[in-house]
Amino acid sequence: MAKKVSVDDKLGYNVFHTDESYAHIEIDKDYKNEEEIRKVVLACPAGLYKYENGEVTFSHEGCLECGTCRVVSGGKVVKSWNHPYGGAGVTYMQG
Ligand code: SF4
Known part of the structure; x- marks a missing residue:
């Protein structure tokens, strides 16, 4: 039986x-x-x-560029969403 790999472990690739x-x-x-x-x-x-002490914080480092936050936010929390400039961003190693 194949070993289960956690989401965090997969993201680490x-x-x-x-x-x-x-x-x-x-x-x-x-x-x-x-x-x-x-x-x-x-x-x-x-x-x-x-979200801590009534304040939302965010770091773009480690973003998977999935766009989920943009869709879920509906323009309320996320002010602008773009892809990183060429050469920056995520490179998927696990498909
Ligand atoms: S696009 Fe938004 S939801 Fe997706 S990983 Fe980046 S910050 Fe998170």
Whole structure:
């Protein structure tokens, strides 16, 4: 029987070329609707959104470029969403 591999382990195979000078996703840090924020926090498969003490934070490093946050947010938490510039971003190693 094949060994089960956790999601975190699978994500660890990916290679990220981080562009520290350009955050390809921008959020509205002043947005306050907790229910809408929690939807985005829960939806991000990479766990890049945090909601603590009534404040949402985000780091674009480690983004899988899946677009889920853009769709779930509906323009409320995510202010702008673009792909990273060429050469930056994720390279999938597990399909
Ligand atoms: S694009 Fe996907 S991985 Fe990147 S921040 Fe949004 S939900 Fe998370």
